[in-house]
Ligand code: SF4
């Protein structure tokens with residue numbers, strides 16, 4: 001037993017990681033919301049907001065009282081897009097002081113909203129990848145002046161209520177020279193910490209290459225490239241830098257139709273043999289301060305899933321592991337709209353954690369081996385680089 005353990009162990013609590021909305025104001029090219037680096041939306045995306053009524057329907061009070069950590073982030077959307085975010089956080093806070101973290105691109109909403117967020121969230125993390133002249137190259141559609149205004153409002157109120165504001169900065173080739181300036185801006189704005197990160201999705205492990213990622217407009221015309229900063233090249237990997245003038249237009253409509261009408265039907269277990277015998281150290285087994293918590297992910301669609309990593313592939317019919325995930329976590333069984341919280345946790349225990357010592361073909365999730373196996377591709381020290389507190 002893993003996910004149901006807090007039911008029987010009073011020292012254990014649950015951590016809830018919400019995708020409060022699958023709407024977003026931004027159009028980040030590497031985000032799963034989009035097709036092929038363009039602003040065209042993924043045909044499988046269901047745009048939906050979690051409401052306070054959903055929370056009341058999905059989580060009985062005895063569960064709400066056992067929440068020891070709240071997180072608002074999301075695979076397909078920004079949490080600040082849901083109109084009821086503040087009501088939802090306050091609802092949980094009424095029943096216990098669960099530490100609350102929110103991650104956002106910082107663009108949506110007004111000053112009043114950000115003052116409230118600074119007041120009620122223990123940590124607010126702004127994902128801002130550069131400065132005025134570069135942030136929009138990745139966070140397409142996010143207005144720099146609004147981000148700075150919102151950071152300022154949030155810091156002011158966080159200071160008043162003893163909370164923290166952090167800045168997360170993805171380092172690319174186009175913004176790597178702005179690291180020191182960003183630290184100075186943190187000091188000027190009163191931001192407490194800055195975390196520099198290496199972007200996910202810029203490494204081709206099979207070919208051992210770092211190819212340029214092409215950013216396209218909605219018709220498929222290439223606009224510019226995103227490249228890794230040299231200091232983040234892996235040993236033995238070569239950069240494959242493309243000149244945007246030499247990159248052709250793609251038929252985004254055709255790609256969209258293909259993605260819409262096809263899904264990955266085959267899964268070749270032989271491709272994952274070398275991962276099979278790894279030990280699993282599940283990242284959902286967490287500590288929050290002194291408290292041990294068992295974490296899980298709630299998608300904006302109402303699907304309760306073991307973690308955000310599984311949720312990303314679970315909602316993407318083209319991912320390699322989609323078919324295996326659907327087999328062990330059938331859609332009709334994981335939806336909080338038609339199944340109870342505790343029943344879904346029982347499914348996780350029976351189909352996920354109890355298979356961590358078996359073979360992939362017998363039920364051990366390939367995704368678990370990839371993310372939390374002995375060779376951990378999402379190792380924090382691999383993606384999290386310099387961290388500075390002021
Ligand atoms: S802000 Fe987040 S959800 Fe929105 S497009 Fe960017 S990565 Fe995706």
Ligand code: SF4
Nearest residue numbers: 282283306307368372
């Ligand atoms: S991938 Fe599997 S092992 Fe890793 S956090 Fe998710 S559920 Fe846990």
